[in-house]
Amino acid sequence: MSDGARDLPVGLLSLQGDYAKHEAAFRALGCATRYVRRPAELEGLRGLVIPGGESTTMTRLIDRVGLRGPLRDFAAHHPVMGTCAGLIMLAGDLADEVAAHGVQPLGLLDCTVRRNGYGTQVDSFDAPVVISGLPGADGTYPAVFIRAPRIVRTGPGVEVVGRHGDEPVAIRQGRLLGLTFHPELTEDLRLHRAFLDLA
Amino acid sequence: MQTFWTDPRLDAEFGRKVGLAEMLKGGVIMDVTNAEQAVIAQEAGAVAVMALERIPSEIRKTGGIARMSQPAMIRDIQKAVSIPVMAKVRIGHFVEAQILEALGVDFIDESEVLTPADNVNHVIKHPFKVPFVCGCRNLGEALRRISEGAAMIRTKGEAGSGDVVEAVRHMREVLGDIARLAEFVGDSEALQREADEMRAPYDLVAWVAQNGKLPVPNFAAGGIATPADAAMMRQLGAETVFVGSGIFASDDPGPRAKAIVQAAVFFDDPKKLLEVSMDLGEPMRGRAVNEMAEGEKMAGRGW
Numbered sequence: 001m002s003d004g005a006r007d008l009p010v011g012l013l014s015l016q017g018d019y020a021k022h023e024a025a026f027r028a029l030g031c032a033t034r035y036v037r038r039p040a041e042l043e044g045l046r047g048l049v050i051p052g053g054e055s056t057t058m059t060r061l062i063d064r065v066g067l068r069g070p071l072r073d074f075a076a077h078h079p080v081m082g083t084c085a086g087l088i089m090l091a092g093d094l095a096d097e098v099a100a101h102g103v104q105p106l107g108l109l110d111c112t113v114r115r116n117g118y119g120t121q122v123d124s125f126d127a128p129v130v131i132s133g134l135p136g137a138d139g140t141y142p143a144v145f146i147r148a149p150r151i152v153r154t155g156p157g158v159e160v161v162g163r164h165g166d167e168p169v170a171i172r173q174g175r176l177l178g179l180t181f182h183p184e185l186t187e188d189l190r191l192h193r194a195f196l197d198l199a
Numbered sequence: 200m201q202t203f204w205t206d207p208r209l210d211a212e213f214g215r216k217v218g219l220a221e222m223l224k225g226g227v228i229m230d231v232t233n234a235e236q237a238v239i240a241q242e243a244g245a246v247a248v249m250a251l252e253r254i255p256s257e258i259r260k261t262g263g264i265a266r267m268s269q270p271a272m273i274r275d276i277q278k279a280v281s282i283p284v285m286a287k288v289r290i291g292h293f294v295e296a297q298i299l300e301a302l303g304v305d306f307i308d309e310s311e312v313l314t315p316a317d318n319v320n321h322v323i324k325h326p327f328k329v330p331f332v333c334g335c336r337n338l339g340e341a342l343r344r345i346s347e348g349a350a351m352i353r354t355k356g357e358a359g360s361g362d363v364v365e366a367v368r369h370m371r372e373v374l375g376d377i378a379r380l381a382e383f384v385g386d387s388e389a390l391q392r393e394a395d396e397m398r399a400p401y402d403l404v405a406w407v408a409q410n411g412k413l414p415v416p417n418f419a420a421g422g423i424a425t426p427a428d429a430a431m432m433r434q435l436g437a438e439t440v441f442v443g444s445g446i447f448a449s450d451d452p453g454p455r456a457k458a459i460v461q462a463a464v465f466f467d468d469p470k471k472l473l474e475v476s477m478d479l480g481e482p483m484r485g486r487a488v489n490e491m492a493e494g495e496k497m498a499g500r501g502w
Contacts, residue, residue: 054246122329
């Protein structure tokens with residue numbers, strides 16, 4: 001990507017979810033943002049974030065507003081970060097299709113994800129995770145897991161860049177980044193900065 | 200993450216509770232009374248469902264004591280959908296809340312729609328792992344609930360009426376109170392006076408004055424029946440809407456549910472709102488709040 005891209009805003013898929021928290025994180029880093037609810041709003045962006053929220057709702061809305069094709073095209077040429085539900089939307093496929101309730105991931109990140117992998121809200125938790133292989137973000141990171149998904153398979157082109165114990169919680173494939181937790185809910189901006197470095 | 204409470208462990212717990220409320224933003228939370236309705240709601244794009252035995256308009260009609268729903272019915276709904284499942288407890292009924300927590304619901308609504316179990320106290324919500332949402336009519340009521348541990352605030356509106364007038368009033372009250380506090384930033388005497396008048400903790404009042412918003416998500420509920428109602432509440436400042444009787448007391452719930460979901464997303468786009476408002480069939484008939492006797496209103500419950 002040319003140097004000019006660094007002046008472009010980061011897009012936030014804002015059909016539903018905590019996109020405003022990502023907006024605050026990028027603002028704190030001095031980076032402009034733009035809400036994306038329609039295909040034309042993907043023009044002229046530096047990259048895109050698919051936030052946390054409900055993946056069933058996001059699936060319905062992506063298809064109703066005709067964003068599925070445009071999002072796939074965009075991801076072929078730009079960095080995209082998905083957090084929690086955003087990772088589910090980026091995934092290749094879902095474990096336990098019967099319980100997927102019509103969630104249709106975009107099929108971009110070669111991995112299999114299990115929704116609500118830890119249980120319901122009473123099973124949500126905070127834990128330190130170890131990031132390695134993401135320039136500028138390496139080290140221990142305070143992660144918030146809310147009705148979080150679990151990554152149960154990663155393909156050969158996928159690099160695990162974050163672990164909770166032995167379990168992958170952050171993965172990268174080229175300029176696609178998927179996290180099972182919510183960096184936007186903490187004050188620690190290292191992962192947002194690392195994402196901007198991909199852009 | 201917010202930091203208000205002196206115990207840092209409470210802060211982490213509260214952060215996760217508010218975190219789930221953040222994930223629901225921009226969406227629609229729908230009242231459902233069985234698994235079949237829950238599936239319709241999820242299919243329409245609801246971000247969560249509220250499981251209850253009778254929708255508020257039915258509670259109005261049939262009367263009697265309205266209590267927490269049967270756990271078996273809530274469990275059926277939990278099995279049928281993968282979006283968060285909420286359920287209601289009576290105001291002050293901490294044991295109904297303990298039971299719902301044991302059942303693993305994702306959110307508890309301590310709700311004026313049910314018959315209050317305590318005429319003085321609300322549930323102290325901090326000790327629970329499960330987050331709570333509570334209704335309010337003004338900022339003082341919102342901050343009293345937050346100080347008890349509520350992780351989400353909604354307007355009370357007038358549930359089961361199909362009349363949006365009270366939700367509008369309550370949202371304007373809350374936002375008006377917040378705007379008014381701005382002039383007292385840094386004036387601790389004035390803020391203390393406001394806190395006393397609102398019967399709310401000083402620290403929360405000072406935080407709101409400083410930040411110009413509630414420290415937890417601010418949603419709308421009570422009387423929302425059409426896509427236009429949902430979009431109006433969003434334009435007024437609500438971050439998400441609850442739709443109770445408005446969907447399953449209408450002619451054709453599926454399409455209406457879908458339309459309200461889109462109206463919540465494209466709340467600021469009149470052309471889109473026109474498009475989704477077409478061919479929806481009849482909304483719920485409803486009852487005008489201005490024609491109700493005081494004793495019929497649910498919004499007055501809560502302290």
